[in-house]
Amino acid sequence: MIQQIAYSFFATVGFAYIFNAPKKSIFLTGLIGSAGWITYAYFHHTYTANILGSFAGALVVAILSELAARQYKMPATVFLTSGIIPLVPGGGMYFTMLELIRRDFDSAMSKGTETIFIAGSIAIAIALGSSLFRVKRRKENQGN
Amino acid sequence: MDQSKNYKNILKLITFAGQIMLENGAETYRVENTIEYLCRASDIETIDSFATPTGIFICIETSDQKYYTTLKRVRRRITNLSKIYQVNNVSRKFAENKMEIEEALTLLEKINTESSSSKLQTIAAAGFSAGFFALLFGGSLWDGIIALGCGALIQYINTVSKFLDNPPIFLLNLLGGAISAAAAVLFAGILNIGSISGIIIGAIMPSVPGIAITNAIRDTIYGDLVSGTARAVEAILVATAIASGVGVVLNTWFLLQGGFTI
Numbered sequence: 001m002i003q004q005i006a007y008s009f010f011a012t013v014g015f016a017y018i019f020n021a022p023k024k025s026i027f028l029t030g031l032i033g034s035a036g037w038i039t040y041a042y043f044h045h046t047y048t049a050n051i052l053g054s055f056a057g058a059l060v061v062a063i064l065s066e067l068a069a070r071q072y073k074m075p076a077t078v079f080l081t082s083g084i085i086p087l088v089p090g091g092g093m094y095f096t097m098l099e100l101i102r103r104d105f106d107s108a109m110s111k112g113t114e115t116i117f118i119a120g121s122i123a124i125a126i127a128l129g130s131s132l133f134r135v136k137r138r139k140e141n142q143g144n
Numbered sequence: 145m146d147q148s149k150n151y152k153n154i155l156k157l158i159t160f161a162g163q164i165m166l167e168n169g170a171e172t173y174r175v176e177n178t179i180e181y182l183c184r185a186s187d188i189e190t191i192d193s194f195a196t197p198t199g200i201f202i203c204i205e206t207s208d209q210k211y212y213t214t215l216k217r218v219r220r221r222i223t224n225l226s227k228i229y230q231v232n233n234v235s236r237k238f239a240e241n242k243m244e245i246e247e248a249l250t251l252l253e254k255i256n257t258e259s260s261s262s263k264l265q266t267i268a269a270a271g272f273s274a275g276f277f278a279l280l281f282g283g284s285l286w287d288g289i290i291a292l293g294c295g296a297l298i299q300y301i302n303t304v305s306k307f308l309d310n311p312p313i314f315l316l317n318l319l320g321g322a323i324s325a326a327a328a329v330l331f332a333g334i335l336n337i338g339s340i341s342g343i344i345i346g347a348i349m350p351s352v353p354g355i356a357i358t359n360a361i362r363d364t365i366y367g368d369l370v371s372g373t374a375r376a377v378e379a380i381l382v383a384t385a386i387a388s389g390v391g392v393v394l395n396t397w398f399l400l401q402g403g404f405t406i
Binding site: 013 | 169170171174223224225226227228229232265266268269270271272273274276277279280281299345348349350352353354355357358359360361362364365366379380383384386387388390391
């Protein structure tokens with residue numbers, strides 16, 4: 001558990017550096033990445049539910065990123081792009097193509113479908129997370 | 145000030161802001177929002193902007209029914225979150241009328257030419273994230289160490305090639321995949337240290353298009369169908385390149401083993 005937190009933290013921080021994120025955002029981005037991964041890992045180990053786990057993890061990342069964005073007055077993308085890195089199905093994309101090259105179309109189909117579903121669930125979670133905040137902001141504006 | 149010159153300057157400002165954001169990996173809807181936001185500070189009647197990952201179109205209609213249109217081609221796409229953040233700051237200040245057009249343009253020019261973080265740092269970061277990904281996905285300590293070396297090497301090659309005007313992205317990804325697989329075969333297959341899949345997974349992680357495929361679906365959900373499709377094609381292309389590189393090397397290795405072909 002602690003290992004998983006540390007690994008996902010450093011993997012996320014590495015990406016934050018590759019993406020040249022603003023310096024003061026990097027530590028928090030690492031924590032957000034860990035939080036997302038732990039949420040995913042919980043669903044993965046308890047229910048072996050990868051797609052639901054990706055959705056829940058991405059939702060956690062999206063909400064935390066929006067909160068951090070307001071706190072630090074930075075666009076949410078700064079936290080989001082690196083924060084979802086441990087969850088995104090890069091490995092899935094690669095395995096799908098590898099199975100296609102191996103001409104094992106059954107495996108390619110199942111890997112590919114899972115990859116698209118995971119990417120889709122992450123995308124929906126992010127859209128959901130940020131639209132929650134958009135609704136909130138609009139209400140605040142109406143109040144003024 | 146001469147009114148039409150003023151409009152031309154605003155058009156120049158919003159096009160430049162949009163171009164910097166797109167080149168540095170901002171989402172298309174964010175680019176369009178920023179452009180519309182920047183126009184709030186002026187008396188522009190309507191603004192229409194259409195951003196795709198490869199280009200940006202803007203048309204403004206002034207209060208005296210004149211139209212100004214511009215088109216900007218975006219050729220290079222990297223991810224640089226600092227620049228997106230800085231453009232965001234400029235646009236916020238400009239829209240709140242705390243900044244003149246000339247000052248905003250100078251600032252954008254500075255943001256655009258500013259060099260990103262040091263090459264050594266990026267290479268080290270890619271290495272470390274590759275190593276930790278190998279561990280995160282259940283690899284052994286050796287897998288992590290070898291993936292670290294591979295990730296750093298691939299990032300080094302990518303960094304060096306940035307000096308080219310038009311870096312061959314497909315070939316670079318193919319080479320990256322081949323290097324990862326070659327290292328995996330050398331260490332796990334011949335020297336018996338670590339596992340083939342553990343090393344490859346970690347080493348290719350910094351280059352696989354996970355973010356791209358997620359953004360593609362996100363754009364599509366928001367209704368930006370053109371950029372969604374463009375990003376999906378880009379993601380599939382990158383994944384194909386990496387998998388081809390890995391596939392060629394692994395195939396050769398298994399053939400040499402006298403075993404099955406993959």
